[in-house]
Amino acid sequence: MRCPVVAPRVAAQAGSPAGPVPVERLTARRAALLARVGHGVVVVRSAESRPDDAHAQDSDFRQDDDFFYLRGLEESSALLVGVAAGGGGASGGSWRLYLPERMPAREQWTGARLGPGAEAMALTGIGDVRSVQRLAGDAAGLLGSGGDSTALRVGGAAPRGCTGREGPCTDALLGPVLAAARGRIGSLDPDMAQLRLVKDVDEIARLRRAGAITTAALSEALAAAEPGEHEYELEAVIEAAFRRGGAERVGFPTIVGSGPNSTVLHYDRNRRLMQAGDLVVMDVGAEFGYYTADVTRTIPVSGEYTPRQRAIYDLVLGAQQAAIDSVRPGSSLMQLENIARRYIETHSGSSCGPESCERYFIHGLSHWLGMDVHDVGPYTTPLRPGMVLTVEPGVYLAGEALGVRIEDDVLVTATGHEVLTSDAPRAAAEVEKEMRSGRSRRAGVK
Ligand SMILES: [Mn+2]
Numbered sequence: 539m540r541c542p543v544v545a546p547r548v549a550a551q552a553g554s555p556a557g558p559v560p561v562e563r564l565t566a567r568r569a570a571l572l573a574r575v576g577h578g579v580v581v582v583r584s585a586e587s588r589p590d591d592a593h594a595q596d597s598d599f600r601q602d603d604d605f606f607y608l609r610g611l612e613e614s615s616a617l618l619v620g621v622a623a624g625g626g627g628a629s630g631g632s633w634r635l636y637l638p639e640r641m642p643a644r645e646q647w648t649g650a651r652l653g654p655g656a657e658a659m660a661l662t663g664i665g666d667v668r669s670v671q672r673l674a675g676d677a678a679g680l681l682g683s684g685g686d687s688t689a690l691r692v693g694g695a696a697p698r699g700c701t702g703r704e705g706p707c708t709d710a711l712l713g714p715v716l717a718a719a720r721g722r723i724g725s726l727d728p729d730m731a732q733l734r735l736v737k738d739v740d741e742i743a744r745l746r747r748a749g750a751i752t753t754a755a756l757s758e759a760l761a762a763a764e765p766g767e768h769e770y771e772l773e774a775v776i777e778a779a780f781r782r783g784g785a786e787r788v789g790f791p792t793i794v795g796s797g798p799n800s801t802v803l804h805y806d807r808n809r810r811l812m813q814a815g816d817l818v819v820m821d822v823g824a825e826f827g828y829y830t831a832d833v834t835r836t837i838p839v840s841g842e843y844t845p846r847q848r849a850i851y852d853l854v855l856g857a858q859q860a861a862i863d864s865v866r867p868g869s870s871l872m873q874l875e876n877i878a879r880r881y882i883e884t885h886s887g888s889s890c891g892p893e894s895c896e897r898y899f900i901h902g903l904s905h906w907l908g909m910d911v912h913d914v915g916p917y918t919t920p921l922r923p924g925m926v927l928t929v930e931p932g933v934y935l936a937g938e939a940l941g942v943r944i945e946d947d948v949l950v951t952a953t954g955h956e957v958l959t960s961d962a963p964r965a966a967a968e969v970e971k972e973m974r975s976g977r978s979r980r981a982g983v984k
Pocket of ligand 1: 832905945
């Protein structure tokens, strides 16, 4: 009998705003991983589908970052296995994908899935796609040879909450492979982190779009903000613009913190009624094709900064610019942070009393950005072209209900850097101008 539901290409993001990751990119990433590992077997677990009873819907499914990076597939209960044969390059090893068998009755509920077969091979550029049922029998052959101290590296999603509905759970499937490795087991995470630190052209294109969607949404929020609205109304403006722009979800919970909440770093309740004179910190990021932006703007809800707010704002902005100006290959996150802190120290005047405002800059300046908002990789790594980082100084004066954070996403290039999120107004005068024009547009349609 022919399966009634066809078109499992959804499994590779076909039809999504971002589209599938090009097969040649996936192939290059997998080759780079095996070259890096050198010898042994790598296993990458997919994410599992979520339990019915966990306030989750099917659309909550998000693939594991490492699995998506290497395979571009959104299937659950799958395992990717690579065998590194030493030497590196395209001939440095081989790959297999283990997928659950299709279950036509279940697909009436969940939509078509990708099963073992020719279609999965075409979508991923791998010639060996097998049923997960075969993994136990393959385990001894995969791990039988070689005397490496680490024969098996395991990565991808940590097993949790597997329902078994879409197929056997990955931790159960992995049992025979772990046994065959006889204790010579390590984590794949450090190798994946090194690869993911430097973004390829497809990743940069996705991050660029995520940045463009996010800055467009922030511009809308600037034009819409008014005293007497709730924080969640601004959240709605922002997230509606994300979806219209093609974002599949937020990269992290949207932060809209006004007045006293502007000094709470990860405030995301967004319940407060915004009042005249408040500053509003909006720290937001659209996720486009599995890559997220992370941008913060701090605006005066009444449309104009008070002189006091403006003084702190310009201090933070100057620190941010000084750090951004120093982003180039060979620099480091530590150096950038020192530059921002020194700027605040030397430009505080008496704004924060006898001491400088630097003591109110209570978090780090930067983090890596990519599939994860706090993306993988050691923070000590010197900058190289293709790395993407945030630059986000802040000063938080809780006693005055006055918090300012300004954050942009910066790509390291061969000659310096490119700010991916410069389209959202940033200088105080630009923010005020955008807010004024939003108000006059609203007045015009009333
Ligand atoms: Mn950030």
